[in-house]
Each structure stands twice: as structure tokens, then as C-alpha cells.
Amino acid sequence: MDQFNAYINTHQERFLEELFRLLRIPSVAAQGRGIIEAAMIVRERLERLGASVQLISTNGGAPVVYGVIGTGPRTLLIYDHYDVQPAEPFELWTTSPFEPTIRDGKIYARGVADNKGNLMLRIQAIEAWLATQGDLPLKIVFVIEGEEEVSSGTLHAFCQEHADLLRADGCLWETGGVDIDERPTLHCGAKGIQYVELVARGAAYDLHSANAPIVPNPAWRLTWALATLKAPDERILLPGFYDRIRPPNATDLQALEQIPDTDAALLADYGIPAFLQGVRGVARLRRYLFEPTCTICGLVSGYTGEGSKTVLPNHARAKIDFRLVPDMTPEDVLHQLRTHLDTQGYADIEIIDLGGERPARSDLNAAVVRAVIRSAETTYGVPPIVYPTMAGTGPMYPLCQAFDTPVTSGVGCGYHGALIHAPNENARLVDYWQAMRWMGAFIPAFAAM
Amino acid sequence: MDQFNAYINTHQERFLEELFRLLRIPSVAAQGRGIIEAAMIVRERLERLGASVQLISTNGGAPVVYGVIGTGPRTLLIYDHYDVQPAEPFELWTTSPFEPTIRDGKIYARGVADNKGNLMLRIQAIEAWLATQGDLPLKIVFVIEGEEEVSSGTLHAFCQEHADLLRADGCLWETGGVDIDERPTLHCGAKGIQYVELVARGAAYDLHSANAPIVPNPAWRLTWALATLKAPDERILLPGFYDRIRPPNATDLQALEQIPDTDAALLADYGIPAFLQGVRGVARLRRYLFEPTCTICGLVSGYTGEGSKTVLPNHARAKIDFRLVPDMTPEDVLHQLRTHLDTQGYADIEIIDLGGERPARSDLNAAVVRAVIRSAETTYGVPPIVYPTMAGTGPMYPLCQAFDTPVTSGVGCGYHGALIHAPNENARLVDYWQAMRWMGAFIPAFAAM
Numbered sequence: 001m002d003q004f005n006a007y008i009n010t011h012q013e014r015f016l017e018e019l020f021r022l023l024r025i026p027s028v029a030a031q032g033r034g035i036i037e038a039a040m041i042v043r044e045r046l047e048r049l050g051a052s053v054q055l056i057s058t059n060g061g062a063p064v065v066y067g068v069i070g071t072g073p074r075t076l077l078i079y080d081h082y083d084v085q086p087a088e089p090f091e092l093w094t095t096s097p098f099e100p101t102i103r104d105g106k107i108y109a110r111g112v113a114d115n116k117g118n119l120m121l122r123i124q125a126i127e128a129w130l131a132t133q134g135d136l137p138l139k140i141v142f143v144i145e146g147e148e149e150v151s152s153g154t155l156h157a158f159c160q161e162h163a164d165l166l167r168a169d170g171c172l173w174e175t176g177g178v179d180i181d182e183r184p185t186l187h188c189g190a191k192g193i194q195y196v197e198l199v200a201r202g203a204a205y206d207l208h209s210a211n212a213p214i215v216p217n218p219a220w221r222l223t224w225a226l227a228t229l230k231a232p233d234e235r236i237l238l239p240g241f242y243d244r245i246r247p248p249n250a251t252d253l254q255a256l257e258q259i260p261d262t263d264a265a266l267l268a269d270y271g272i273p274a275f276l277q278g279v280r281g282v283a284r285l286r287r288y289l290f291e292p293t294c295t296i297c298g299l300v301s302g303y304t305g306e307g308s309k310t311v312l313p314n315h316a317r318a319k320i321d322f323r324l325v326p327d328m329t330p331e332d333v334l335h336q337l338r339t340h341l342d343t344q345g346y347a348d349i350e351i352i353d354l355g356g357e358r359p360a361r362s363d364l365n366a367a368v369v370r371a372v373i374r375s376a377e378t379t380y381g382v383p384p385i386v387y388p389t390m391a392g393t394g395p396m397y398p399l400c401q402a403f404d405t406p407v408t409s410g411v412g413c414g415y416h417g418a419l420i421h422a423p424n425e426n427a428r429l430v431d432y433w434q435a436m437r438w439m440g441a442f443i444p445a446f447a448a449m
Numbered sequence: 450m451d452q453f454n455a456y457i458n459t460h461q462e463r464f465l466e467e468l469f470r471l472l473r474i475p476s477v478a479a480q481g482r483g484i485i486e487a488a489m490i491v492r493e494r495l496e497r498l499g500a501s502v503q504l505i506s507t508n509g510g511a512p513v514v515y516g517v518i519g520t521g522p523r524t525l526l527i528y529d530h531y532d533v534q535p536a537e538p539f540e541l542w543t544t545s546p547f548e549p550t551i552r553d554g555k556i557y558a559r560g561v562a563d564n565k566g567n568l569m570l571r572i573q574a575i576e577a578w579l580a581t582q583g584d585l586p587l588k589i590v591f592v593i594e595g596e597e598e599v600s601s602g603t604l605h606a607f608c609q610e611h612a613d614l615l616r617a618d619g620c621l622w623e624t625g626g627v628d629i630d631e632r633p634t635l636h637c638g639a640k641g642i643q644y645v646e647l648v649a650r651g652a653a654y655d656l657h658s659a660n661a662p663i664v665p666n667p668a669w670r671l672t673w674a675l676a677t678l679k680a681p682d683e684r685i686l687l688p689g690f691y692d693r694i695r696p697p698n699a700t701d702l703q704a705l706e707q708i709p710d711t712d713a714a715l716l717a718d719y720g721i722p723a724f725l726q727g728v729r730g731v732a733r734l735r736r737y738l739f740e741p742t743c744t745i746c747g748l749v750s751g752y753t754g755e756g757s758k759t760v761l762p763n764h765a766r767a768k769i770d771f772r773l774v775p776d777m778t779p780e781d782v783l784h785q786l787r788t789h790l791d792t793q794g795y796a797d798i799e800i801i802d803l804g805g806e807r808p809a810r811s812d813l814n815a816a817v818v819r820a821v822i823r824s825a826e827t828t829y830g831v832p833p834i835v836y837p838t839m840a841g842t843g844p845m846y847p848l849c850q851a852f853d854t855p856v857t858s859g860v861g862c863g864y865h866g867a868l869i870h871a872p873n874e875n876a877r878l879v880d881y882w883q884a885m886r887w888m889g890a891f892i893p894a895f896a897a898m
Contacts, residue, residue, distance in 0.1 A: 030756030086758050150757055191659070195757045204720030206871040209770050210640070210840035212744040213736045214724040219745035220679065227676035230669065232794070271653030275663040287662045295661040296668035297751050297760050303768060304749035307479025308599055308644045308803040309535050310770050310842075311746050311870050319752060321658055321759050345681070354757040391659035393759075421760050422655040 003132040004440045008433060011128075016107075018045065019120045019432075022082070023100040023109040029083035029150045035062045038082040042119070042144050043067075049127055051142065058161060061154025062146030066165060069126065070136030074447055076368070077141045077168035079399055080119035081148035084111030085421045092423035106426040113418035113427045115174040119144060121413060121432055122172075125439030133440075137447035141168055143399065148174070151193060151355025152395035159398040170368025170446065171400050171407040175392065177414025177431060179385060180265045184376040184411040184438075188369055189389030190396040191292075192324030192359035194333040197352040198222060200316045206302070209310040219301040222316040225346040229294055229320075229337075234276055236294045238336040246326045248290050251364055252388040256285045259385055269416065288391050293323040319354075323393060330356025360396035361389060366406030367449035375441035376411050379434065384411070411438045452581040453889045457882060460577075465556075467494065468569045468881075471531070472549040472558040478532035478599040484511045487531040491568070491593050492516075498576055500591065507610060510603025511595030515614060518575065519585030523896055525817070526590045526617035528848055529568035530597035533560030534870045541872035555875040562867035562876045564623045568593060570862060570881055571621075574888030582889075586896035590617055592848065597623070600644060600804025601844035608847040619817025619895060620849050620856040624841065626863020626880060628834060629714045633825040633860040633887075637818055638838030639845040640741075641773030641808035643782040646801040647671060649765045655751070658759040668750040671765040674795040678743055678769075678786075683725055685743045685771075687785040695775045697739050700813055701837040705734045708834055718865065737840050742772040768803075772842060779805025809845035810838060815855030820895035825860050827894075828887040833860070860887045 008015075022045075027038035039055060042065045046053045051067035058064070062083065087097035087110045095101040100109035107117075129136065143166070147153050159166060179185050200218035207215055230236050248256070263280050267273070279287050297320065302313030322333050334353060341349050363369070364386065376384040390409070400407040413431040414420070457464075471494075476487035488504060491514045495502045500516035507513070511532065536546035536559040544550040549558035556566075578585065592615070596602050608615060628634050649667035656664055679685050697705075712729050716722070728736050746769065751762030771782050783802060790798055812818070813835065825833040839858070849856040862880040863869070 030758060031754070085760075086752065086754055086756075088752065088754050088758075149759075193759070195759070197757075202721070204718070205868065207719070208841065208870040209742075209744045209746055210772065210842070211719075211737075212742040212770075212772065213740045213840065214728065214733055215719055215721060216725055217745060219748050223672055223675045223745065223748075224681045226672045232673045269653070270656070270660075270664055272651070272664060276665055279663065284663055288660075291662045293658075293661040295658045295666060295759075295761060296672065296765075297658055297758060297762070298753050299668050299672075299748045299750040299765060300753035301745065301749075302747040303535065303537065304747050304753075304766070305480065305535055305537050307535075308646075308768060308770070309479060309537075309746060309870065310598075310642070310644070310744075311534075312744060313746070316745075316748060317753070319757060321661075321757070323659065323661065391662065392657065393659070419654070421657040421758065 001440055004128050005437055007128040007132050008436050015124050018124070019117065020100045022116050022120060023112055024098055026098045027083045027146065028086050029062065029147050030086050035083065035146045039063045039065055039146055042082050045123055046142060049123055050130065056158065056162065058154045058158040064155065064158055065142065065144040067142035068139065070139050072136065072138035072447055074138040075141060075168040076138055076446055077143065077166065077171040077405060078122055079171055080122070080144045080174045081115050081146060082119060082144055083146045083149050084114070084116070085149050089423065094424055105430065106428050108424055108426045110425055113414050113425055114420040117427045117432060118174060118176060118412035118435070121436045122439055125436040128436065129440060129443060137444060148394060151195060151357045153355055155395045156398045159402060163403065166399065166403060168405050170366060171405050173396065173407055173409040174394065175390065175414060176409040176412030176435070177418070180262050180269070180416035181260060183382055184380045184384040185387055186369065186372050186384055187387040187390035187409045188364050188407065189361035190359065190394045191391060192328060192330060192357045192397070193393040194322040194324065194330035194356040195354040196320050196337065197354055198225065198318045198320065199350040199352065200225065200348070202314045204314065206314050207312040209312045211312050215312060217312055219313050219316040221346065221349065222301065222318055225341060225344065225349050226296065226318060228340070228344045236292065238340045240336050241292070244327045244332065245292070248286065248388065255364060255386050255388040256282050259285055259387065289387065289389050290325055292325050292328060295321050297321055323391070324359045326359045326361055329358055357393050357395060358397035360401040362400065362407045364388060368406050368446060369408045371442060371446035371449050372408050372410055375438060375445040378441045379438040410442065411435055450889050453577050454886055456577040456581050457885050464573050467573070468566065469549045471565050471569060472561055473547055475547045476532045476595065477535050478511065478596050479535050484532065484595045488512045488514055488595055491531050494572055495591060498572055499579065505607065505611065507603045507607040513604065513607055514591065514593040516591035517588065519588050521585065521587035521896055524588040524590060524617040525895055526592065526615065526620040526854060527571055528620060529571070529593045529623045530564050530595060531568060531593055532595045532598050533565070534563070534598050538872065543873055554879065555877050557873055557875045559874055562863050562874055563869040566876045566881060567623055567625060567861035567884070570885045571888055574885040577885065578889060578892060586893060597843060600642060600806050602804055604844045605847045608851060612852065615848065615852060617854050619815060620854050622845065622856055622858040623843065624839065624858040624863060625861030625884070626867070629711050629718065629865040630709060632831055633829045633833040634836055635818065635821050635833055636836040636839035636858045637813050637856065638810035639808065639843050640840060641777060641779060641806045642842040643771040643773065643779035643805040644803040645769050645786065646803055647674065647767045647769065648799040648801065649674070649797070651763045653763065655763050656761040658761045660761050664761060666761055668762050668765040670795065670798065671750065671767055674790060674793065674798050675745065675767060677789070677793045685741065687789045689785050690741070690782070693776045693781065694741070697735065697837065704813060704835050704837040705731050708734055708836065738836065738838050739774055741774050741777060744770050746770055772840070773808045775808045775810055778807055806842050806844060807846035809850040811849065811856045813837060816898035817855050817895060818857045820891060820898050821857050821859055824887060824890035824894040827890045828883065859891060860884055
């Protein structure tokens with residue numbers, strides 16, 4: 001693989017230019033911006049690689065860039081996405097989120113770690129393979145979508161309509177990187193999600209707060225309604241919420257036992273004295289990976305500027321995500337939430353459905369998982385840490401579990417300080433090149449399984 | 450008074466120009482903007498009237514414009530303020546809040562109704578008196594401050610240091626106008642206030658919401674803490690909160706009985722099916738004027754933009770005003786709030802004190818009140834509605850009650866649709882000129898009492 005690695009070194013400058021071009025597109029799915037532009041850049045890059053590419057839009061959604069390259073007895077599905085999270089709050093970014101900047105060996109840009117970096121480095125690694133090793137020893141199918149950050153609204157229909165395009169022996173998921181101790185990690189599952197916005201409404205317009213004794217305040221109604229959703233002991237209070245949970249099995253629990261303890265480093269980095277409920281070690285991991293959540297991601301009502309304003313707001317909004325574990329479904333949670341609010345006297349509070357996703361799991365002993373483990377050990381010099389699943393979410397159910405395709409994250413350019421979904425998202429250059437070298441080891445490992 | 454009224458008609462254009470010049474200054478006390486500029490314009494206008502004027506800043510606060518004009522056996526104190534509420538949310542204004550615009554006979558601008566309109570029309574009415582009636586029959590003392598909308602932080606010290614400048618036989622308060630049935634109103638008291646901002650903090654930075662099972666969420670902590678402050682039945686839960694309340698006396702209750710029922714018109718205008726707790730008529734008035742409140746004026750945490758963002762916020766903020774009735778004090782409420790949060794397990798939630806004000810009451814039978822009633826009936830052709838007190842707040846305690854100065858609002862350019870503290874604040878031109886004519890009737894009525 002010396003030639004492969006030399007090729008990467010020789011082409012670093014162009015590879016970064018290609019990445020930066022994609023990072024400059026503010027492809028924020030939640031705001032409907034830059035989607036087509038980003039899809040076009042990805043299509044063009046795959047075509048330059050030599051792949052056969054189609055743009056497939058389903059039900060008017062963001063186009064999936066579908067690409068095929070190589071032949072062989074095995075088929076590898078690679079899933080990535082070209083959309084990113086909103087960059088707000090802009091004022092907390094040291095440099096503009098859509099003007100990638102290198103500082104201290106890190107690339108700062110919205111989406112560089114989630115997921116434009118992995119998207120691009122995987123394509124570039126395959127270029128290096130073709131240029132130095134000859135034909136690919138397997139068939140690679142790319143599914144690169146543009147709605148991942150908004151629960152992949154139309155990918156579900158895409159998967160159902162194009163099942164024939166998606167058959168594979170294993171899938172490499174979008175995420176991947178090294179943990180806080182610099183060890184490569186992999187994850188063989190994902191939580192589901194139900195994202196909602198709750199809206200409480202009051203008078204026809206904002207009033208002087210002198211009217212508070214007699215006019216309903218939607219900020220209070222929302223506060224009281226929220227307080228019925230989760231208790232201060234973290235128990236989620238929707239009736240039936242926990243009923244369909246399938247607890248981790250013996251293999252999962254065994255995998256948790258193998259994961260090194262990073263509690264102290266995490267606590268220090270997050271700047272908190274303890275984890276919720278005081279959990280540590282394996283108990284912390286079990287809670288992190290196998291418990292559902294109900295999270296207030298955003299709250300807004302009335303005056304939020306400097307100093308005081310004595311106003312009685314006429315509406316209040318909360319954004320909430322429920323993360324789901326097997327075998328919960330987003331449909332159940334939506335139904336439970338409506339029923340619960342009605343029962344508690346909050347029938348007036350509107351629920352806006354901002355998307356759902358089923359949880360998914362995969363076999364920890366599948367060929368694709370073993371190939372990732374073997375190749376990661378080769379490239380990184382240490383055995384990777386196997387997480388049975390991840391705390392994050394993606395369309396793993398419709399794309400993989402529905403077709404019984406084994407799936408795992410690979411190693412990518414992620415690391416603990418990547419600040420994904422937050423201001424100053426970044427990726428380290430060393431991780432970017434290392435993840436490309438790992439791809440060079442993974443391709444033959446999976447082909448040979 | 451024909452000459453007086455003719456003078457007003459002749460000078461309407463200049464009077465509006467003078468008002469607009471003041472309205473163009475964004476003198477938002479909460480944001481520390483435009484304060485000196487506005488004070489300078491007010492000083493200049495009073496000097497052009499012929500008053501002897503001083504700018505007095507206490508403890509570095511916004512200057513009080515203190516002016517004296519006229520002589521006579523009686524002294525009238527006139528209290529107004531040149532600061533305004535924040536104009537946010539800007540996007541809900543039809544025209545720019547600081548570029549006054551006339552549409553359909555109304556002046557639209559932040560502060561036109563609260564309180565730059567009354568401030569200016571009172572000065573202009575005195576100009577008309579001097580030009581057409583000769584010398585004033587009484588001494589008028591102006592106290593025009595610049596921190597009313599942020600609880601008059603330094604006016605308390607001003608009043609203590611300059612007690613000798615403030616002696617008067619009666620005070621005309623800043624507010625005033627006609628009610629939803631177009632009848633002039635007056636109010637002989639004001640609620641107190643304690644304004645606070647509560648801040649809950651979590652991790653060192655915003656995290657991906659996948660961390661929600663293990664990292665504390667300040668949006669949840671704030672929600673739970675808020676829910677301990679007031680119950681869904683509107684009862685405020687701070688221990689001792691209601692202990693010092695002095696109920697309305699027989700005269701107050703008798704005054705409430707005289708106030709015409711405007712329930713249906715108010716409900717229709719506010720667009721709500723019922724008042725809180727279902728109160729109507731005198732019960733609605735009693736609740737409105739004589740009950741303390743705990744009002745969420747603002748809430749903010751995490752992502753508040755379009756669509757979804759899966760973020761675990763690292764801080765959450767609530768702005769809250771407590772409106773106080775006699776004999777509650779802001780100091781008591783601040784202390785009760787801290788103790789309560791500590792007791793309920795929320796010692797980590799910071800309380801930022803954004804200002805307090807004591808409630809105040811005045812004698813309904815004082816000369817200044819009788820003079821307002823008599824002159825209002827003359828100008829408006831109907832007896833005014835006497836509210837024993839108002840639901841709003843101002844520095845009535847330090848400026849009047851501390852010196853036993855009787856006080857009442859006059860008639861001003863306010864009306865039910867003025868949208869004070871809200872977007873599209875406005876005043877009707879007809880009310881502006883009518884309130885000036887009323888001042889022409891009030892001056893001799895009070896001098897003759």
C-alpha cells in the first residue's frame with residue numbers, strides 16, 4: 001500500500017480543495033438552503049471518479065446521489081449525506097461556518113465532521129485505489145442523501161421504491177472516527193427519533209404584562225405542559241413510552257464491558273461534575289446507548305434580548321427530540337404525546353411533526369464488521385472499540401435493517417473535539433488522511449471476507 | 450379657551466415635527482441606546498417653553514430632565530419618561546419603530562403612546578396656554594426620567610437626594626387616555642414590580658443531543674424550576690408571597706362597582722374565549738388591579754430557528770416579572786425567590802435582578818384627582834372612569850407616596866388599541882389634540898381647587 005499512501009500525500013492540496021468547495025455550500029436541510037448545489041457537486045465528483053451516477057428525487061425531496069463503481073462477488077453500500085445542521089448561533093463561530101478555515105491543524109466548517117469530510121475522503125480514497133491498485137475487488141454502491149439532518153423525510157420512500165438498487169453484503173455508515181483516547185471506534189446500530197415542535201398560543205397579539213392577571217400566558221402553559229413530559233428524576237412520563245423497549249442482549253452487554261472507561265476525560269471536557277443520575281462506566285454506557293430520551297432542543301417565547309421587557313407573550317414554542325431505542329417507533333411516540341397532552345389538559349397545544357426515524361441494530365459478527373475491525377487494527381495499530389450501537393440517529397432502518405444488510409460505521413475523520421451540531425465544528429487534518437489510508441485497508445479486507 | 454384651541458390647530462404641523470424628532474431617537478433603556486440624545490431633546494424643548502431646566506444624573510444613571518415654570522399658590526408635579534421599551538420583534542412592525550409614520554389617522558412608532566406622546570403634548574399644551582392665556586396660575590415642576598422601562602433604577606436615589614425639588618400639591622402621572630368605550634380614565638395608584646432573569650447552565654458548550662441520556666439539560670432544569678413558581682391554577686407558590694397583601698378597602702371596591710363592564714369588547718379584541726379563572730365584571734377588575742402576578746415575559750434556549758436542530762443546549766434563560774400590590778416589596782420577592790429555588794433543589798439557577806419598584810396608592814378624593822375629573826368631563830363631555838389604581842408600574846412610590854403627594858394619571862393620547870410594549874405601538878391623532886385641549890382645561894381647574 002506504499003503507492004496508495006504516496007498518492008494521498010501527493011494529492012493532499014487538491015483533495016482539500018475538493019472538500020472546501022463542498023463545505024462552502026450552506027446545505028442546511030432544515031432551512032432548505034444549498035441542497036441542489038451540494039448534490040450537483042457530489043454527483044460531479046462521483047462521475048470524475050468513474051462511477052455511474054443518478055440523481056433520484058422521491059416525492060419532491062432532496063435528491064439522493066446514487067452511484068455505482070467496481071465489480072466483484074461482494075457489494076459494499078456506502079451511506080453518506082451532503083446536508084448539514086443549521087450553523088446558528090453564528091456569533092459563537094470564530095470564523096464563518098461556510099468559509100472553511102485551517103487553524104492549528106484543524107479544518108473549521110459546518111459539516112466538515114458531519115458528514116462532508118467522510119463523504120469526500122471515501123471517494124478520494126477510492127480514487128487513490130484505482131490510481132495505484134487497479135480495479136476495485138468489489139462493487140461499491142453510494143447512497144448520498146440530502147435530508148439526514150431532518151430525519152431523512154423522503155429516503156424511506158426512496159428505499160421502498162428502489163429496493164433493487166440497495167442490495168448489498170454490508171454497509172459502511174456515514175459516521176466514524178477516533179474516541180477521546182484516540183482509539184478508532186465502530187457502531188453497529190442507531191437510535192431512532194421523533195422530532196416535534198410544541199406551540200402554545202395566547203392572545204391575538206403580544207400584550208403589556210400588566211394584563212397577566214386576566215389573560216392566559218402561553219409561556220406558562222408551555223412550561224406546565226413540558227413539566228408533565230419528563231420528571232426531574234429524568235423519567236419520561238408519556239404513558240406506554242417504555243413498553244416496547246427491547247433491552248440489550250448478552251452480546252451487547254459483553255461489548256459494553258470491553259469499552260475502556262473514559263468517564264473522567266468526558267466529564268472534564270463537558271465541564272460537568274457528574275453524569276445524569278450519577279451513572280459511571282458501563283452503567284453510563286448502557287444509559288447512553290440503550291435509553292430513550294426526551295430532550296428540549298430549543299425554547300422561545302416573548303422577549304429574549306438584553307435587559308427587561310414587560311411583555312405578555314402571545315405564543316411560546318419548544319423544539320423537542322425523542323431518541324428511540326429498539327423496538328420503539330416514532331408513530332407510537334407521536335400518538336402517546338398527543339394523547340398525553342390532551343389528557344393533561346393541554347389539547348390547545350399544537351404538535352408540529354418535524355420528522356421521525358426508527359431505531360436500527362445490526363449483527364456485531366457480520367463480515368463488514370469484522371473487516372472494519374481487522375483493517376482498523378492494521379491502520380491505527382490498536383484494536384478498535386466496538387460500540388454495539390450509537391446514541392445518534394440516521395436512516396439505518398429503511399436503508400439496512402429493512403433489507404437485512406449488516407451495517408457499521410467505519411473509521412472516519414471524526415474525533416471527540418469535533419463539535420458536531422455545535423459552533424466551531426471541525427476535523428483534524430491528521431484524521432482526514434488517516435481515515436483515507438484506512439479505506440485503503442478496508443476495501444481488500446471486506447472483499448476477502 | 451377658543452384662542453387656546455385655535456393655537457393648537459394652527460401649530461399642529463410643528464407640534465408633530467417636534468414629537469417625531471423625539472420618536473426617532475431609539476431611547477431603549479434596556480439596551481442603553483439613545484438615552485442622552487433623547488434627554489437633550491427634552492431639555493431643549495423645555496427651555497424653549499421658558500422653563501428653568503437642569504439635567505440631573507444620580508449614581509451615573511440616565512439623567513432626569515428637571516424643569517420648573519410658572520408661579521402660584523399650588524405646585525403641580527408632572528412625571529413623564531423619555532425612554533421606551535425594546536422594539537423587538539422588529540419583523541412584526543409594519544413600518545420601522547423608530548421612523549414615525551402616519552397611517553389611517555394614527556402615528557406608529559415605539560414610544561408614541563408610552564410615553565413620548567404625553568410627554569410632548571403636555572409641554573405643547575403649556576406653550577399654547579402661555580401664548581393665549583398669559584402667565585400660568587400655578588407652578589409646574591417637570592420630572593422626566595430615562596429609566597422608567599427598566600424599573601427607574603436610579604430615580605429612587607434621585608428622589609431621596611432632591612426631596613426639596615419634589616414637593617408638590619399633586620402629581621400628574623405619565624399615563625392617560627381613553628378606554629375601549631372611548632371614555633377618559635384615570636388611575637390613582639400603580640403596582641410594584643420585581644423583574645428577574647433566571648439562568649440555568651449545563652455543559653461547557655452546546656452538545657449533540659445524542660448526549661441527552663447522560664449530560665444535564667439546562668432547558669429541562671429551567672422548565673422544572675419555573676413549574677415550581679406558579680401552579681396551573683395560577684397560584685404563585687413562593688412561600689410568604691401573599692402574606693403582606695393589603696386587600697382593597699371599601700372606597701376601592703365602590704370605585705370598581707362604578708366602572709362600566711367592558712368584558713365582551715376586551716375578550717373580542719384579545720381574541721381569547723375567557724379571562725383567566727373565568728372572572729368577569731367586577732371580579733375581573735379586582736383580579737386585574739389588586740392581584741400580584743408572576744409572568745414569564747421571555748424564554749430562550751438552544752435552537753429557535755426554522756425546522757429542527759438536534760442540540761443539547763448549554764444554557765437556558767427566562768425573564769420574569771412579578772407585579773406587586775400594597776404592601777408587598779420587591780426585596781421580599783427577591784428573597785423569597787432565592788430561598789424557594791434553593792429549597793426546591795435549584796440552587797444552581799442564577800437570579801439576575803433587573804430592577805424593582807414598590808407599589809403605590811393615592812387618595813381618590815385629593816384635589817388633583819377632583820381637578821382631573823372635572824376637566825375631563827368638560828373636555829370629553831362624559832364623566833371619566835375612575836380606576837382606584839392601575840395594573841401597570843412606575844416609580845410612584847419614591848416620587849409621590851414617599852412625600853404624601855396625591856397622584857393620578859391625567860387624560861393622555863392613550864387608547865385601547867395603542868399596543869404599548871408591543872409591535873406597531875401607535876396613538877391616534879384625534880386623541881393627541883384632544884389631550885392637549887384637556888390640559889388647557891385641567892390647568893385652571895387644579896389652580897382653582
